[in-house]
Structure formats: C-alpha cells, structure tokens
Amino acid sequence: MTNHVPFVLMSFMVIGKETEKVQSQKSFAKDQASGTLYLVPTPIGNLGDMTFRAVEILKEVDIIASEDTRNTQKLLNHFEIETKQISFHEYNTHERVPELVERLKNGETIAQVSDAGMPSISDPGHDLVVACIKQGITVVPLPGANAGLTALIASGLEPQPFYFFGFLNRKPVEQKRQLEKLVNKEETLIFYEAPHRLKKTLTNMSSILGKDRSAVLCRELTKKFEEFLRGTLAELLEWANDNEIRGEFVVIVEGNSHAVQPGEQLPEIPIEDQINNLISAGEKPTAAIKKVAKLRGLKKQDVYALYHHLNDKDQPD
Template sequence: MQSQLSFEKRDTGTLFLVPTPIGNLGDMTYRSVATLKNVALIAAEDTRNTQKLLNHFEIETPQISFHEHNTQERIPQLIAKLQAGEDIAQVSDAGMPSISDPGQELVKACVAAGLTVVPLPGANAGLTALIASGITPQPFYFYGFLDRKPKLQRDELTALVNRPETLIFYEAPHRLAKTLTNIASELGEQRPAALCRELTKKHEEFIRGSLAELVTWATTDQVRGEFVIIVSGNPNPEIETPADDFSQLTIEEHVDQLIDSGLRPNDAIKQVAHLRQLKKQDVYQIYHHIEKK
C-alpha cells in the first residue's frame, strides 16, 4: 500500500502529466501553461510537434523525446532527474498522456520508485465526443484503438458484443471504413452510433445514425481527419452462465443473479429458461410464485 500527498514538500522532483489541446489551442489551461514554464524539463512524444505549442505560449523550457520506441532508454534517465529534485512535465501530441498515447510506463516507474505523480485536467477526445454524440453518456466503456489486423479486430469486437455500456473507439481516416464495417458486422448494423471528427477544430463534424448508415457514409464520402466512434451499448445482452455456476441455485436465485448483473427481469427469466432448457412461462410462474392452474 502506498499513499501520496501530491503537494507535500519533498527533496525529490514531481512528474506532472500535462494534457495538451486536441486541436484548438484555446483549450490549453492556465495551469498547464504555468506548469510547462516552471518545470525543468518536458518529456514530449514528438518534440517538433510540442515545440509549436511551446512557441505559441512563449514557453522556453527544454524538451526531451519520450515515445513508444525509446521508453526503456528514457525512463531510467527521467527517474534519475526526478530523484535529483528536478520537476518534469510529460506531454503527448494531443490530449491526455497515457490515453492511447505514451506515458503509462513512466507513471508506473515513478510509482514504483516512490516519486510523486500529479495529473492535470484537460482536453480528451473520447469524452468530448461522448457528451455531444446524442448517445447515453454513462456508463461508458473506453476502448481506444482496435487492433489493425482484421481477424484480431473481429475477435476484440466479439468480446464486446454483450457490453451494455456505450462504447468509445478511436480510428484513423484511412482505416475508418473497414473498421466500421467490422463493428457493424459484429455488433449489429442497427446499433445507434456517431462519428465525431476533427474535434475542436474548424471542420468539427458529427455524423449520427445507425452503424449501417455510418458504413455507407464512410465508404462513399471523402473521409478526412481523426475520428472518435461512439457506439450504443447492447440493451439486451445475452449472458451465458456456465452450468456449474447455477447448478446449486434455485430458479429464483438464478433469475435474481442475472438481474443483479444488469439484465431486465423479463430478459433474465428468458435467459434462465434458455440455460435450463425450460419453458419461459414455467420460469416466470416459479419466479413470481404463481400457481399453475
């Protein structure tokens, strides 16, 4: 067990996780700008990209590259600087560090070393898209990028079929049509969904409709910009319970168990009847203590 008081005075430095705008520079917070000015070093996913941000806000703090290809080399260097008392800010190219971006390995290393990690709030594409999608915003399940290989992607989607939460995916424009086709095939063409592109930028756009309609749009229109895909959850998930999980349960207990897992009463009764190979009406009467006539 470990406890962290983020702003307690100490001899070691602090790792600040600083979100950056996902398109509109006006979304940079005052605190983020001040933090980037005050730290000794900025660990950036792409120093060339981050330099444009630093120039805009007149930030002169030096940078060091920190991306997926050099984490093993950089982490010991950054940990040593933090242990020596230097504060470091970690940024990705856009949005929150660690969310479909580099960062988590450094955070884990800092926690393991007993160093302080302080997150700053800021822009995030997934949540920005979610609240304007028109689809129930909570509960939600953030997935990020699906695997690029078609078979592995379909396997991932198959595992998500019964999730009742709203699903959040990221995708690049050149893969959008194929990914949407797989999502529609595995999750169902009539699921409500929304495509959210170029968020916070001049050409921000929301395309809302069924997955089938969005597939048609993606295959016939000129697709540009980075996308967030919001897909409605499954309102009637089929929960397959292994036989040995309910063999010791009464029918009433079995139905209650499925209701507790998120099913509506009638759907739970239907599922129990299916699993136990009984008539739905019989399970309904037993559960509601209705005597047969």
C-alpha cells in the same frame, strides 16, 4: 460529481491511520525527497483550450517529455514557452523511463505531454507513471482536454456508464476478436480511429456489433471542420463508402440493450426471442443457437429444431 465514493475513500486515507500497505502521496507536500512528474494535457485541436495552469507548469519544469518534439514545439512557440524537450514515445520507452526516473530522483521536475489531449492514455506515459509510483516519486495530473469525453457529451448517446476502449487492433483478425468481446457490453462504447482505417473498422463493427446499433462519428473535434455524423452503424458505413474521409475520428457506439450474460437470462424468456436478441446484437444464427443451448443446458439440435420449427425428421444430422 454524482458519485461521492471516490471522495469518501480519499478523505479516509488522509485523516485515517496510514498502514504499511497503503502508499500515500501528498502531491503538494513541501518536503519532497525527489522531483515531481506532471502529466500535462494539451489541446486536441483548438489552442484556446490550453489552461493557464498547464502553460505555467510547462514554463516552470526542468524538462518536457514529449511524444513528438516537433509537434509540441509548435505549442511551446505559441505560448512563448522556452523549456527544453526530450523525446518520449513508444519506440524509446525502455531506455527513456529509467533515464527520466533517475532525473526525477535527482530532484528535477518533468512534464509529460502527448501529441494531443490527456497524456498516459494513448502514449507510453503509463509506464513512466508506474515506474515513478514504485520509486515513491510524486505524480501530479492536470485536468484538460480529452477527445473521448468531448465526443461523448455531444453524441446524444447515454453518457454513463461508458466503456473507453481507444484504438482497436490494426490487424483485421485481432480487431474482430476484440469486437466480439464487446458485443454484450451494455455501456456506451468509445473508440479512436484514424481516417484511413475507418471504413474497415465500421465494416467490422456493423458485422459484429450489429448493423442497427446507433453510433456517432465525431470528426476534427474543436477544430474549424468539427462534425458529428449520427446514424446506425450500417448508415455510417454507407456514408464512409460514399465520402472522402479526412481527420481523426472518435467513434461512439451505443451499448447493447439486449446483452446476454451467462446465468442472467430469465427462464420465462422464449428461446426464440433469446436467440433473436443475440442475432440482433451481431451474433450469427448458428452461434446464437449454440450459445442459448449452452445457457439453458439443452442439446443444440433441440434448440435448432425449436427455433426453425422443425419436426424430428427435418432436423439436420
């Protein structure tokens, strides 16, 4: 790790004097009053990526809470794991969380797994983690496969800082709103997308984030047909329109190197350049002019005239 701050903070909590406001979890204390919830990553494609520790934990726990029991059973069969499963997905969260917490309070150990990769990110595991923390139940995470980071390190785009978003909203209007909020993000952006929605998502990304933004489509990670497609958002959209789309995708998009934040624009930057930076980032010209006028405290009509080199008599009403 290059950033040692988390380690310093952790050390302080262990050796420092604990206060009533700090909840301390010693994950492997021998005098645990309840069971332990293990967050166990599973392979994102290649079964060889399963860790020895993950297999060991899945064999030792009392029960496995699985996003899809049929899918997880294939994994269990491959590694000769006989532990029983219980379904835990987005449609039974409200009933399952109290049930699983109660079992943990009674001393049972539970492993939570998703269909693929790290649990508690794109599944309801987070709700269970929060409930356990509130009850003082130990939560132990295991390291393992993650599609977003696996794609990022091979993308060729800046690996840090990055902004993990995951799945965008399926509704077109909501998806556009989400992307509009990401236009000025300087961090490399990480998204997940299903094959049948990829074209529409790339269309919106190209329109809103900017067609010249560099991006990478990462398909079928760790599997036989793993593929990386690199280009601009416009080029990748063209590829998607010309090819049959198969497999799950991670979409990596470069950050905005011309991001415009309120109060951060230098006064000496010409208004025309400032507007063009916004347009390059995906803003429509009218919206860019309006934003620059607001940032500089000018009238929109004056900025419009300056940008289009109009005389007073040529300005629109």
